[in-house]
Every structure is written in structure tokens, then in C-alpha cells.
Amino acid sequence: MAVQQLANGRFAWQRRTARAEWLNWLAWLAGVALTVFCWRVMTESTIWDYVWDAPTQAADIGGRMVPPRWSYFPNILKPLWDTLNIATLGTLLAVFISVPIAFLAARNTTPSVAFVRPVAILVIVSSRSINAIIWALLLVSILGPGILAGIIAIALRSIGFIGKLLYEAIEEIDAKQVEAISATGASGPQTLAYAIVPQIMPAFAGITVFRWDINIRESTVLGLVGAGGIGLNLESSLNTLAWPQVTLILLVILGTVVISEWISARIRHAII
Known part of the structure; x- marks a missing residue:
């Protein structure tokens, strides 16, 4: 029917x-x-005997993970600090790179719709297409293990996110304000500073804080591929079957993500 x-x-x-x-x-x-x-x-390569035995194995590992090893907490303070630095510095680096790219990608601010804009959009799409873990794998191979590879990986991943949302915000500005400033005889930089930037600042601040919140989550696992942070401790604990330490690390990661979510929500509420 x-x-x-x-x-x-x-x-x-x-x-x-x-x-x-x-x-x-x-x-x-x-x-x-x-x-x-x-x-x-x-499922053609699935070994179903392992699947049927999964509940038993999960219960066994869950029993070994309780209680958490609280004495291990001092050992993860510095890696946790490194994780926060990776997320924060990576976000700041991405902001400095993505802002000019966003202006080049927006139709109403790009110097060339036929050439410059497609190149800027290609950069944005390329950044968004590759996961931070893949960027970290490549950078660890080039730069070696450490937080520098993690910072650059987070930045390369964030450029596409910030650039896309920001250039869409630029394209949605009120053109009448731009025309009014231009009619006073203002130059291009003056029009940009007094007509365009004030309109996109709330969106820009919200996008930046939101991306930083996402990067807190992503930076916690970059250590699994050698890019520094608390993920290194998580990988070593998993490799040595130190399940109580794994529980503590997961709890710390959960607490960090919850706090970062609360902070970013308060900041976005204050701005918007």
C-alpha cells in the first residue's frame, strides 16, 4: 500500500x-x-570456536582486571601530561594552518575559485581522509617515536576538520556587513578584520574547542603506535598481561575524557 x-x-x-x-x-x-x-x-575467516568461547575468556580477563592497581598511578602522571600536550599543541598547530586554508577554500574570500579553491579543498579532504593513527604510523617511521610525531599527527588530522567547518562558516556570513564596510573605502585587510572576522569568531572558537575535545580522545591511543602519551603505558601493560594496570589506565583515560568534555561544553556555552 x-x-x-x-x-x-x-x-x-x-x-x-x-x-x-x-x-x-x-x-x-x-x-x-x-x-x-x-x-x-x-565471516569466511572467522574461527567460530573462539567466538563461542569469548564469554568465558572475557569473564576470565574481567576477573583479573579487578581491583585496579592504584599504586601504579604515579607512573602514568607524566604520560597523561604528555597526552594533554599532544592534544593541545596539535590543535593549536592545526588552527594556524587551517585558518588560511579555510579562507582560501571559501567562495567569498578565495582569490581564485577556479584554481586556489580546489587546491584548498583538496588539502582539507586529504586531511580528513586519513586517520590520526595512520598519520602517527607514518610520522613515527619518519621522525622516530615520541610526542613530536603525535603532535604533528593530531595536527594533520585536525586541519581538515577545522578547515571544513570554518570555510562553511565563512561562506554563511552576512554579505551586507561586508558591503557596508567596503562602501566606506576600507581596504581588503580592513574589510577582513572588521566585517568577516567578527562574524566568524564565535563559530571559530566553538570549532577549536570542539576539536580539542576530540583530540584528547584520539591522543590517548597514539602511544599504541609509538607516538607518545599514555597509550605507551597501555600497550606495555597489555603486552605484559598486567590487567590491573590496564584497568587503572582505562579509568584515567575515561576520567580525562569526561573532564575535557565538561570543560569544552562550558567554554562553548560561554562563547556561544
């Missing part, structure tokens, strides 16, 4: 034609067949 809107605004049921019914059933059949095919592809 299909729904049809009448001239008086009411809706009425209308029976589908035979062809529409067949097409509907064929669409459902194709969807089911595609789902079955995808399931077979995803």
Missing part, C-alpha cells in the same frame, strides 16, 4: 500496481541477498 496526498491536504491509502509490488519485492530480495553475501565475506 502507498500513501497519496489528496487535493484537500488529507492522506489516503492507495494500492500499488502489480509492477510496483514486484519491484518492491525485488528490492527487498536484493537487499537480503546483499546482506547474506556481505555476512559470508566478513
Whole structure:
């Protein structure tokens, strides 16, 4: 049955034609067949004995993770500080790079819609297409392990996020304010400073704080690939099967993310 809107605004049921019914059933059949095919592809290498035994293994590991090893807490203070530095410095570096890229990508501020804008958008898309973990893997191979690789990985990942949202905010500004400033004889930099920047500052501040909050989460796992931070301690604890330490690290990560979420929410509320 299909729904049809009448001239008086009411809706009425209308029976589908035979062809529409067949097409509907064929669409459902194709969807089911595609789902079955995808399931077979995803599970062709699955060892189901491990799957059936997973609840037992999970219960065993869960029992070993309790209680947390609180005495290990002093050992993760410096890695936690490194994680916060990776997220903060990576976000600041991304802001300095993404702001000019955003102005080059916006239609109403780019010097060339035909050439400069596509290049700027390509940079934004390239940054958003590669995960921070992949950036970290590449940078650890180039720069060696450490927080420098983590900072640059976070920055390269954040450029696309900040640049995209910021250039969309630039394109949505009120053109009348720009025209009013230009009509006074203001130069290009003056128009930018007094007509465009004041309109995008709330959006810019909110985007930056939001990205910093996301980077706190992402930086906690970069240590798994050698990019510094608390992830290094997590990896070493997992490799040595020190499950009480793993529990403590996970609790610390959870607490850090919750606090960063609260801080970013308060800042965004104060700004917006």
C-alpha cells in the first residue's frame, strides 16, 4: 500500500500496481541477498570456536582486571601530561594552518575559485581522509617515536576538520556587513578584520574547542603506535598481561575524557 496526498491536504491509502509490488519485492530480495553475501565475506575467516568461547575468556580477563592497581598511578602522571600536550599543541598547530586554508577554500574570500579553491579543498579532504593513527604510523617511521610525531599527527588530522567547518562558516556570513564596510573605502585587510572576522569568531572558537575535545580522545591511543602519551603505558601493560594496570589506565583515560568534555561544553556555552 502507498500513501497519496489528496487535493484537500488529507492522506489516503492507495494500492500499488502489480509492477510496483514486484519491484518492491525485488528490492527487498536484493537487499537480503546483499546482506547474506556481505555476512559470508566478513565471516569466511572467522574461527567460530573462539567466538563461542569469548564469554568465558572475557569473564576470565574481567576477573583479573579487578581491583585496579592504584599504586601504579604515579607512573602514568607524566604520560597523561604528555597526552594533554599532544592534544593541545596539535590543535593549536592545526588552527594556524587551517585558518588560511579555510579562507582560501571559501567562495567569498578565495582569490581564485577556479584554481586556489580546489587546491584548498583538496588539502582539507586529504586531511580528513586519513586517520590520526595512520598519520602517527607514518610520522613515527619518519621522525622516530615520541610526542613530536603525535603532535604533528593530531595536527594533520585536525586541519581538515577545522578547515571544513570554518570555510562553511565563512561562506554563511552576512554579505551586507561586508558591503557596508567596503562602501566606506576600507581596504581588503580592513574589510577582513572588521566585517568577516567578527562574524566568524564565535563559530571559530566553538570549532577549536570542539576539536580539542576530540583530540584528547584520539591522543590517548597514539602511544599504541609509538607516538607518545599514555597509550605507551597501555600497550606495555597489555603486552605484559598486567590487567590491573590496564584497568587503572582505562579509568584515567575515561576520567580525562569526561573532564575535557565538561570543560569544552562550558567554554562553548560561554562563547556561544
